[in-house]
Amino acid sequence: MQLFIAFKNYSSWSLRPWIALKAKGIAFEETVLEYSELDNFGAQHEIPPKVPVLMDQGLVIWDSLAILEYLAEQFPEQAFWPKEKALRALARSASAEMHSSFMGLRSQCSMNCRKERRVPMTVEIENDLKRLAEIWQEFGQAQNKPTGAFLCGEFSNVDAMYAPVMWRVRNYGLTVSPAFDHWAKAMYELPAMQEWLAAAKAEETKWVLPQYED
Numbered sequence: 001m002q003l004f005i006a007f008k009n010y011s012s013w014s015l016r017p018w019i020a021l022k023a024k025g026i027a028f029e030e031t032v033l034e035y036s037e038l039d040n041f042g043a044q045h046e047i048p049p050k051v052p053v054l055m056d057q058g059l060v061i062w063d064s065l066a067i068l069e070y071l072a073e074q075f076p077e078q079a080f081w082p083k084e085k086a087l088r089a090l091a092r093s094a095s096a097e098m099h100s101s102f103m104g105l106r107s108q109c110s111m112n113c114r115k116e117r118r119v120p121m122t123v124e125i126e127n128d129l130k131r132l133a134e135i136w137q138e139f140g141q142a143q144n145k146p147t148g149a150f151l152c153g154e155f156s157n158v159d160a161m162y163a164p165v166m167w168r169v170r171n172y173g174l175t176v177s178p179a180f181d182h183w184a185k186a187m188y189e190l191p192a193m194q195e196w197l198a199a200a201k202a203e204e205t206k207w208v209l210p211q212y213e214d
């Protein structure tokens with residue numbers, strides 16, 4: 001299994017399948033592509049010039065959510081989605097919402113794992129933070145959840161989809177809710193996340209995008 005990603009410090013979409021694979025202990029090879037390589041890479045595989053992309057058994061799977069669905073199918077024993085039907089439906093809905101929404105946070109607080117920054121508060125950011133608090137409340141009230149600090153108790157795809165939000169809230173000094181903070185601490189402390197952070201810091205000598213590094 002080979003996962004193609006971009007710079008760890010900035011590539012929030014890359015983080016999602018990467019952390020899911022690591023959290024579930026699945027071995028894979030990773031290739032970090034420079035942004036300048038993406039056009040050729042996409043053309044070569046007849047896919048959009050974006051990462052993450054997973055290659056497995058001759059298949060090319062692009063787009064973070066499609067990769068997470070593929071992993072759930074390939075490793076049913078790993079519970080990439082929670083086993084309980086209602087919880088799984090909630091996890092899938094919240095994951096799709098992250099994929100299609102949160103434009104305020106995504107565009108105004110771009111992920112930068114190694115730098116703390118501040119931006120002016122806007123209505124868009126405020127609305128996204130409120131929505132995060134609602135989502136965390138909904139997962140908090142969900143029934144039949146295994147124990148654990150993640151949204152569905154144990155780590156699942158929905159945590160992977162929201163993983164970059166941990167960095168945004170933390171490094172832009174934002175506030176969501178105590179339930180979110182509890183989750184964010186567990187996410188930050190995951191050995192896999194610490195591995196990602198160390199790699200993001202190590203990239204600084206090679207790859208710095210000045211627009212994100214005031």
Ligand SMILES: N[C@@H](CCC(=O)N[C@@H](CS)C(=O)NCC(=O)O)C(=O)O
Binds near residue numbers: 012062063065
């Ligand atoms: N919807 C896609 C988004 C992928 C995406 O935008 N990836 C960024 C890196 S984080 C990228 O490849 N950007 C290069 C470009 O847009 O040219 C997904 O979920 O995987």
